[in-house]
Amino acid sequence: MWFLEAPEYGFARQVLQRGTAALFFIAFLSSFNQFPALLGEHGLLPVPRWVERSQGYGRPSLFRWRYSDRLLRLVCVTGMALALLLVAGLPQLGPPWVPLLMFLALWLLYMSVVNVGQTFYGFGWEMLLLELGFTVAFLGSEQVPPPRTILLLLLWLLFRLEFGAGMIKIRGGSEWRDLTALYYHHETQPMPGPLSRQAHLLPKPLHRMEVLGNHFAQLVVPFFLFAPQPVAAVAAGIVIFTQLWLVGSGNFAWLNWSAIVLAFAAVSDPVLRAVFGIPDPAVSPAPAGVPQSPVWWTAVVLAATVLLLVLAYRPLRNLLSSGQLMNASFNRWQLGNTYGAFGTVTKHRVEVVVEGTLDADPDGEGWREYGFKGKPGDPRRLPRQWAPYHLRLDWLMWFLPLRTIHEPWFYAFLHKLLDADPATLRLLRLDPFDGGRPRWVRARTFLYRFASRAEFRENGERWVRLELYEAIPPLSLPRSPGK
Incomplete structure (x- = not known):
């Protein structure tokens, strides 16, 4: 036909x-x-x-x-x-x-x-x-x-x-x-x-x-x-x-x-x-075969x-529906889906910053920041191009302040950092403890915005960030006596 x-x-x-x-x-x-x-x-x-x-x-x-x-x-x-x-x-x-x-x-x-x-x-x-x-x-x-x-x-x-x-x-x-x-x-x-x-x-x-x-x-x-x-x-x-x-x-x-x-x-x-x-x-008569x-x-x-x-x-x-669904599948084989994104745009950027310390006292000044591969962290760092590769942990970190920071997977992530789990650390760009186990970890939130051209010329920072609050206070793992 x-x-x-x-x-x-x-x-x-x-x-x-x-x-x-x-x-x-x-x-x-x-x-x-x-x-x-x-x-x-x-x-x-x-x-x-x-x-x-x-x-x-x-x-x-x-x-x-x-x-x-x-x-x-x-x-x-x-x-x-x-x-x-x-x-x-x-x-x-x-x-x-x-x-x-x-x-x-x-x-x-x-x-x-x-x-x-x-x-x-x-x-x-x-x-x-x-x-x-x-x-x-x-x-x-x-x-x-x-x-x-x-x-x-x-x-x-x-x-x-x-x-x-x-x-x-x-x-x-x-x-x-x-x-x-x-x-x-x-x-x-x-x-x-x-x-x-x-x-x-x-x-x-x-x-x-x-x-x-x-x-x-x-x-x-x-x-x-x-x-x-x-x-x-x-x-x-x-x-x-x-x-x-x-x-x-x-x-x-x-x-x-x-x-x-x-x-x-x-x-x-x-x-x-x-x-x-x-x-x-060249146009020629079509052969029989x-x-x-x-x-x-x-x-x-x-x-x-x-x-x-x-x-x-x-x-x-x-x-055609006024109650249009976004990114929904209507069958178990995920065929004939509906798509869409960014029906609303976030007006402010809130980032969760994860830190650890080797100090026995969590009130000390020895906190060090973990670095993620894709999500903003260090204000001086130029964001990288990763797509079409997908950094799943970094994407989920963006959703935390929009939903609730008390996600089970995030607490599991913090406990993996306390254990210095090698597989988890490989998901990160920077482990400030070089494979060692921190005594405490915590999560703080910051308001991030892009630096203006004048601000960048002044201090070399691409982001300006302002601390908001401590989202998860210091956590630690039980330690044996004498350790």
């Missing part, structure tokens, strides 16, 4: 498959490095204990039957190996069922991780990657043309991501409606990047233009992704441009890169050739299309 095939989207398929595989590689790498310390057998929120307490939890995961740190690392290594093969394009050279099975394996393996990840995996980009991986599995291989219905479903996924985020903002805080949201966002976002301060210091009229541009990109442009070419490709270009701006001004794991990859579903080969001045291939999709593959694609169309009902209804 020729109308189901889109041979003019060959390059788009390459970007969609290889880009998605690259994001899976990063996701598995992040889990390999951080999951055991955060959620492993001896982690802050151990998976075995959580599974035992949540027997009614219905989402599928290999680890519901058995968890060990060794098995987790095996799953991650397997996922990284499969992802690298797909990035290299090797499975795509074979029959279409080969990349299909490999992407479905990535989806199932990573879903096993996400579904036991608790609060450390409670981010929208986790379910986005799962849905993206499942959908691109049905793009086939070089032996068949790209399926048009799957490309349209990928655009539907991008539409939900962009339009959903836009509607969350319009229905959310007044700062999005009065165009002042960017007065604050660059400074108060979860994990600023190296350019965030410069973006924050731009004149306020430019910030208002940023908000207007965001509304246009998220509320208007997504509809044109479904238009004929070259309009669809122009819309995709606007999405890519705005997402690259977000990449440069913050750290949002692989969220923005997922949107960039998805946007290529609207970019056809003729448009790319026209943009880059590549001559059209031109590969066409076998009947079995067409049936598989149509079955997947029907499934995803059925699952589209609830997210569509959610988009």
Whole structure:
């Protein structure tokens, strides 16, 4: 059935498959490095204990039957190996069922991780990657043309991501409606990047233009992704441009890169050739042996299309609802989700600073600050670019002052510092005790703001911070007599 095939989207398929595989590689790498310390057998929120307490939890995961740190690392290594093969394009050279099975394996393996990840995996980009991986599995291989219905479903996924985020903002805080949201966002976002301060210091009229541009990109442009070419490709270009701006001004794991990859579903080969001045291939009568999709593959694609169309009902209804949900999944397989972020913008940045001391008396002056890899701490330190890699502990630290600092995982973290747990310390940038055990630890809160250009020239500090209060007073572990 020729109308189901889109041979003019060959390059788009390459970007969609290889880009998605690259994001899976990063996701598995992040889990390999951080999951055991955060959620492993001896982690802050151990998976075995959580599974035992949540027997009614219905989402599928290999680890519901058995968890060990060794098995987790095996799953991650397997996922990284499969992802690298797909990035290299090797499975795509074979029959279409080969990349299909490999992407479905990535989806199932990573879903096993996400579904036991608790609060450390409670981010929208986790379910986005799962849905993206499942959908691109049905793009086939070089032996068949790209399926048009799957490309349209990928655009539907991008539409939900962009339009959903836009509607969350319009229905959310007044700062999005009065165009002042960017007065604050660059400074108060979860994990600023190296350019965030410069973006924050731009004149306020430019910030208002940023908000207007965001509304246009998220509320208007997504509809044109479904238009004929070259309009669809122009819309995709606007999405890519705005997402690259977000990449440069913050750290949002692989969220923005997922949107960039998805946007290529609207970019056809003729448009790319026209943009880059590549001559059209010579037109010749099609030989009788031109590969066409076998009947079995067409049936598989149509079955997947029907499934995803059925699952589209609830997210569509959610988009139209005044009680719109943000980053919600409506089924245990995390397909047909709803997305969105930053419905309201935090006006002030409060940071939790963790300190330890070797002094026997906690009232002494010997307190030293632990350094985190991504979250602000040292006022002189330039924020780093980490995305698309995801620092899960640092992101959760941002949420503490917004919710409650008395989270079970945070108290577990403080006790790990008192034990000088090597796995926990590897999550940090700076251990002020070089592997030694402090006598006491505590948590203080500070109000942070970006330094003006004049303040930075005066003292070299990129942040100005003001102490607020002691959130958790000094804690210690019981010690044996004489120690």
